[in-house]
Amino acid sequence: MTPEAKPKGSPVPSDKTNNGLYGRDILSVNQFSKQDLEYIFKVSKEMRTLVERFGSADLLQGKILANLFYEPSTRTSSSFIAAMERLGGKVIPIHGVKYSSVSKGESLPDTVRTLEAYADVIAIRHPEVGSAAIAAHYAKVPVINAGDGVGEHPTQALLDLFTILEEMGRIDGLRIAMVGDLKYGRTVHSLARLLRHYDVEMVFVSPDILRMPKHILEEVTERGQKYEETDNLQDTISNVDVLYVTRVQKERFEDLSEYERVKGFYIVDDEIMKKAKKDMIVMHPLPRVGEIAYTVDNDPRAAYFRQVRNGMFVRMALLAAVLGKA
Amino acid sequence: MTPEAKPKGSPVPSDKTNNGLYGRDILSVNQFSKQDLEYIFKVSKEMRTLVERFGSADLLQGKILANLFYEPSTRTSSSFIAAMERLGGKVIPIHGVKYSSVSKGESLPDTVRTLEAYADVIAIRHPEVGSAAIAAHYAKVPVINAGDGVGEHPTQALLDLFTILEEMGRIDGLRIAMVGDLKYGRTVHSLARLLRHYDVEMVFVSPDILRMPKHILEEVTERGQKYEETDNLQDTISNVDVLYVTRVQKERFEDLSEYERVKGFYIVDDEIMKKAKKDMIVMHPLPRVGEIAYTVDNDPRAAYFRQVRNGMFVRMALLAAVLGKA
Amino acid sequence: MTPEAKPKGSPVPSDKTNNGLYGRDILSVNQFSKQDLEYIFKVSKEMRTLVERFGSADLLQGKILANLFYEPSTRTSSSFIAAMERLGGKVIPIHGVKYSSVSKGESLPDTVRTLEAYADVIAIRHPEVGSAAIAAHYAKVPVINAGDGVGEHPTQALLDLFTILEEMGRIDGLRIAMVGDLKYGRTVHSLARLLRHYDVEMVFVSPDILRMPKHILEEVTERGQKYEETDNLQDTISNVDVLYVTRVQKERFEDLSEYERVKGFYIVDDEIMKKAKKDMIVMHPLPRVGEIAYTVDNDPRAAYFRQVRNGMFVRMALLAAVLGKA
Numbered sequence: 001m002t003p004e005a006k007p008k009g010s011p012v013p014s015d016k017t018n019n020g021l022y023g024r025d026i027l028s029v030n031q032f033s034k035q036d037l038e039y040i041f042k043v044s045k046e047m048r049t050l051v052e053r054f055g056s057a058d059l060l061q062g063k064i065l066a067n068l069f070y071e072p073s074t075r076t077s078s079s080f081i082a083a084m085e086r087l088g089g090k091v092i093p094i095h096g097v098k099y100s101s102v103s104k105g106e107s108l109p110d111t112v113r114t115l116e117a118y119a120d121v122i123a124i125r126h127p128e129v130g131s132a133a134i135a136a137h138y139a140k141v142p143v144i145n146a147g148d149g150v151g152e153h154p155t156q157a158l159l160d161l162f163t164i165l166e167e168m169g170r171i172d173g174l175r176i177a178m179v180g181d182l183k184y185g186r187t188v189h190s191l192a193r194l195l196r197h198y199d200v201e202m203v204f205v206s207p208d209i210l211r212m213p214k215h216i217l218e219e220v221t222e223r224g225q226k227y228e229e230t231d232n233l234q235d236t237i238s239n240v241d242v243l244y245v246t247r248v249q250k251e252r253f254e255d256l257s258e259y260e261r262v263k264g265f266y267i268v269d270d271e272i273m274k275k276a277k278k279d280m281i282v283m284h285p286l287p288r289v290g291e292i293a294y295t296v297d298n299d300p301r302a303a304y305f306r307q308v309r310n311g312m313f314v315r316m317a318l319l320a321a322v323l324g325k326a
Numbered sequence: 327m328t329p330e331a332k333p334k335g336s337p338v339p340s341d342k343t344n345n346g347l348y349g350r351d352i353l354s355v356n357q358f359s360k361q362d363l364e365y366i367f368k369v370s371k372e373m374r375t376l377v378e379r380f381g382s383a384d385l386l387q388g389k390i391l392a393n394l395f396y397e398p399s400t401r402t403s404s405s406f407i408a409a410m411e412r413l414g415g416k417v418i419p420i421h422g423v424k425y426s427s428v429s430k431g432e433s434l435p436d437t438v439r440t441l442e443a444y445a446d447v448i449a450i451r452h453p454e455v456g457s458a459a460i461a462a463h464y465a466k467v468p469v470i471n472a473g474d475g476v477g478e479h480p481t482q483a484l485l486d487l488f489t490i491l492e493e494m495g496r497i498d499g500l501r502i503a504m505v506g507d508l509k510y511g512r513t514v515h516s517l518a519r520l521l522r523h524y525d526v527e528m529v530f531v532s533p534d535i536l537r538m539p540k541h542i543l544e545e546v547t548e549r550g551q552k553y554e555e556t557d558n559l560q561d562t563i564s565n566v567d568v569l570y571v572t573r574v575q576k577e578r579f580e581d582l583s584e585y586e587r588v589k590g591f592y593i594v595d596d597e598i599m600k601k602a603k604k605d606m607i608v609m610h611p612l613p614r615v616g617e618i619a620y621t622v623d624n625d626p627r628a629a630y631f632r633q634v635r636n637g638m639f640v641r642m643a644l645l646a647a648v649l650g651k652a
Numbered sequence: 653m654t655p656e657a658k659p660k661g662s663p664v665p666s667d668k669t670n671n672g673l674y675g676r677d678i679l680s681v682n683q684f685s686k687q688d689l690e691y692i693f694k695v696s697k698e699m700r701t702l703v704e705r706f707g708s709a710d711l712l713q714g715k716i717l718a719n720l721f722y723e724p725s726t727r728t729s730s731s732f733i734a735a736m737e738r739l740g741g742k743v744i745p746i747h748g749v750k751y752s753s754v755s756k757g758e759s760l761p762d763t764v765r766t767l768e769a770y771a772d773v774i775a776i777r778h779p780e781v782g783s784a785a786i787a788a789h790y791a792k793v794p795v796i797n798a799g800d801g802v803g804e805h806p807t808q809a810l811l812d813l814f815t816i817l818e819e820m821g822r823i824d825g826l827r828i829a830m831v832g833d834l835k836y837g838r839t840v841h842s843l844a845r846l847l848r849h850y851d852v853e854m855v856f857v858s859p860d861i862l863r864m865p866k867h868i869l870e871e872v873t874e875r876g877q878k879y880e881e882t883d884n885l886q887d888t889i890s891n892v893d894v895l896y897v898t899r900v901q902k903e904r905f906e907d908l909s910e911y912e913r914v915k916g917f918y919i920v921d922d923e924i925m926k927k928a929k930k931d932m933i934v935m936h937p938l939p940r941v942g943e944i945a946y947t948v949d950n951d952p953r954a955a956y957f958r959q960v961r962n963g964m965f966v967r968m969a970l971l972a973a974v975l976g977k978a
Contacts, residue, residue: 308440308444
């Protein structure tokens with residue numbers, strides 16, 4: 001609640017601070033140093049132990065999270081609520097906010113300055129790119145970006161990376177394929193950016209019109225990272241440790257015959273899983289709509305529901321960290 | 327949170343288990359043995375004592391309820407929230423779910439498997455018959471059916487029966503009339519089914535076109551239960567211990583003149599209460615829209631608001647029981 | 653939860669009771685004696701200390717607030733939730749209630765009698781004047797009016813007055829200007845009424861067609877209070893201790909050219925702030941839509957966000973008081 005706890009405006013790069021994430025905003029995957037990531041994953045792992053042994057803790061007793069969702073997202077909003085509640089904190093759920101009516105009535109800065117009068121931390125989901133940064137600029141309490149349109153969704157990227165670490169025991173040395181809509185997919189962009197901190201091989205599998213954007217490829221290679229591009233999942237599957245699946249949406253195609261031609265190539269089913277390694281994992285940010293067959297759910301390599309649960313642990317770690325209690 | 331705690335798929339009949347309701351789903355009134363009912367009512371009574379003396383307890387500290395309401399029901403959703411909160415547990419309120427949008431985006435099994443990553447128990451209200459059973463089939467945590475369309479609403483039936491027990495001191499030996507729309511009324515069907523465990527006389531009072539369905543009557547007589555049917559409340563009222571009122575809805579009638587002819591026959595007002603026994607009770611699942619006159623509210627025999635409160639105690643008992651803390 | 657705790661129907665004037673607000677409804681600013689106000693502000697101040705030192709307390713552990721909002725009001729509903737949570741209590745959030753659907757389905761008295769079965773106190777926001785009084789008439793638990801249409805919004809008036817006291821150190825002797833739409837503005841009417849208990853000078857600054865209603869002016873003078881009326885903010889600003897700003901809404905004007913002529917006269921910007929006293933404060937009930945320039949926010953005299961936070965402290969005080977824990 002103290003204005004001094006948090007630098008006004010843009011966050012301090014954590015490499016230059018002593019105590020890491022305390023009082024900071026969580027806005028973008030680009031803000032994290034490798035040291036930050038290691039810290040977050042260490043605490044996330046402790047959170048898993050805590051939940052599995054005790055269900056909850058008192059770490060954030062007396063703290064309140066304002067959960068400000070301008071667009072519905074049951075998965076993400078429920079995850080933040082559960083994370084706060086399992087740490088002994090409380091929540092102001094603000095889920096019915098119509099974007100249009102708020103833009104008519106009140107500016108985002110005023111809404112944020114109202115909520116910080118009541119709450120110790122704000123999670124915000126908003127359809128406009130940059131909105132979380134605006135909120136953070138005006139708020140004296142830490143702001144966590146829970147998705148700002150086609151912009152960033154950093155807690156999703158962190159839980160994705162934490163899942164790889166938990167499932168595979170390591171990140172370095174893995175061959176990680178991202179499949180589907182790599183052009184518009186916010187999650188694969190963020191994951192690729194985070195993976196630059198590690199020594200991995202990335203394989204980008206997509207139809208030609210949905211290839212990973214050039215600026216992401218350039219960012220990836222900046223630190224000497226290697227990647228391959230292909231449109232063929234069949235040839236790729238046998239040689240990857242992680243298969244990160246996203247949906248190929250019909251509405252991305254101008255030429256529908258092209259969509260009809262390619263759509264089946266990116267569906268993960270029992271047939272394709274037969275070709276995959278025995279100890280690989282399949283991930284998905286969810287919701288899925290057909291791109292992973294239900295029959296795959298019983299395959300032990302299907303990690304997407306464990307991935308959901310990891311989201312709660314990562315958000316617990318972040319809430320504890322920015323409130324100085326991790 | 328442990329998958330072993332709950333049998334995958336259909337619930338184990340409680341008569342065959344040692345520890346009753348722990349880890350089980352609450353899906354249908356048909357799942358309960360008489361022993362289950364006695365256990366639930368004993369715990370519900372303890373919950374009343376607890377609330378009246380202390381307001382709340384710590385029994386479910388560290389536990390989270392996902393309150394998943396696909397259709398609005400302020401009464402039932404608030405009752406589950408209060409029940410969880412008075413036991414020291416916390417709630418993820420998911421009340422804005424539009425049925426159509428979820429059906430477009432994500433299947434019920436995926437939603438349920440997402441929520442069990444965050445929560446220890448799920449209460450679900452859904453407009454489609456069988457949806458709670460589907461949810462329970464996929465969830466590893468206990469699922470409580472909070473109403474699935476014209477299907478089941480078992481917690482309502484339990485609170486109805488608990489109210490009779492609390493108000494009258496016993497169930498055996500009572501003469502219990504159900505009045506109104508007995509054809510479509512989910513609550514009277516479930517109550518009739520639960521009453522098969524007891525030695526009661528049932529009187530079904532309704533217009534001819536809204537009579538209790540044949541299959542319910544057959545179920546009732548299966549265990550040798552007696553019942554009467556009549557369309558005349560005036561003649562019945564003087565001789566019943568419990569009058570359970572439901573609404574006769576205009577839209578059920580093809581012939582509106584028939585509706586106009588009969589509607590007044592099933593309205594409970596001061597006049598009709600004069601003919602009732604001194605120690606009988608009037609019940610209603612609420613909301614009411616005219617079928618019980620407001621002037622009856624001050625009559626000590628009007629039990630319907632006490633009935634609402636009993637719902638909280640019964641849901642407290644069920645939450646504690648399925649989580650192994652009763 | 654005990655019916656005896658609260659007199660049925662209209663509240664007892666507090667001057668005639670020993671223990672002040674315990675078990676009472678909070679319906680109107682007119683119900684408060686000066687002694688009540690002093691008590692509320694003393695407790696509100698203690699609540700500030702409590703929050704700033706400890707974040708939260710256990711005072712209302714085991715208590716539940718039903719937060720019944722028939723119309724959306726993120727600011728007020730969030731404030732009540734935070735107030736209850738910071739006192740260790742819990743909340744049933746009922747925010748999605750469509751007014752029309754409830755009026756179709758269930759009467760307000762029945763809704764209230766349902767909620768009191770679950771909760772220890774009810775806060776109600778409803779678009780119809782008098783609705784909170786109806787709710788209070790039927791509820792056995794205390795009811796707090798969180799705004800009933802153009803009627804009352806007593807917790808807003810209390811937080812406004814508390815803000816003046818906190819910011820200025822006193823209320824007596826101040827010169828307090830209210831600016832903008834004084835004809836329809838619920839908040840300025842209530843504030844003027846509360847100020848009758850103090851020795852202040854009031855200045856009412858508005859366009860001619862939006863002047864303070866005659867009946868409010870009469871109430872103000874009843875106790876010998878002095879006031880001035882003017883349409884000129886420029887001339888007034890240099891000589892006031894408190895500037896309470898409200899919006900001049902376009903839709904109030906039949907003659908739009910009249911609106912265009914006057915609108916700029918009531919906007920508070922850096923220019924006008926240069927003429928104001930060094931130790932005065934600017935207040936606003938929020939949301940604002942242009943009537944205070946964003947550049948004023950950094951002026952230390954801008955008190956409107958501190959005012960928001962005071963709302964939480966005042967509501968904490970009221971919740972604790974009516975539940976007998978202050």
